[in-house]
Amino acid sequence: DADVTQTPRNRITKTGKRIMLECSQTKGHDRMYWYRQDPGLGLRLIYYSFDVKDINKGEISDGYSVSRQAQAKFSLSLESAIPNQTALYFCATSVAGLNTDTQYFGPGTRLTVL
């Protein structure tokens, strides 16, 4: 079984709809992240969480919210989806080592907003 899972894998929705993307991990990592990837661009950080009580905004948090329901679960919500939120979304986890922080990624969710 995959260590980091994302649901759904694909989603098509309409402008104005509320959407939730879910991420679960079995790695036992404290840190979780949400990224989006757009064509021709690298991954950009939306939100991250270092433990259940810790939520931080990333580079592009506007239009998004998150919930860390448990150590293993981190969900991303689009309160009112718009077409420029069409992208590939990745969840990642990590555990801080000494001066390093290697991240492990889920398979991604392809979201299309019409």
Add this chain to the structure above:
Amino acid sequence: DQQVKQNSPSLSVQEGRISILNCDYTNSMFDYFLWYKKYPAEGPTFLISISSIKDKNEDGRFTVFLNKSAKHLSLHIVPSQPGDSAVYFCAAYRMDSNYQLIWGAGTKLIIKP
């Protein structure tokens, strides 16, 4: 302002030859640099990293070189194999920024048989 740049969107290399992927950065405060590999329909997977206090790190067929004066790093794959065909991302972080990774746009490597 892109702090991490991968200027080659794609690279084609003959199987068995050396693949060299390049990455430039603008922030001299980065502490760590990482390379990730991504296959279609999968998330990125960690490949190799290098601390800013080193200039080379090697792991099997993969070697990363860091030139801090030029703000440049490169990933060498020797010999290249068909399974190396993927998109390669360069990323960097500062420890005092909560390890937030800054990513390049990626280079698609195609290994020709």
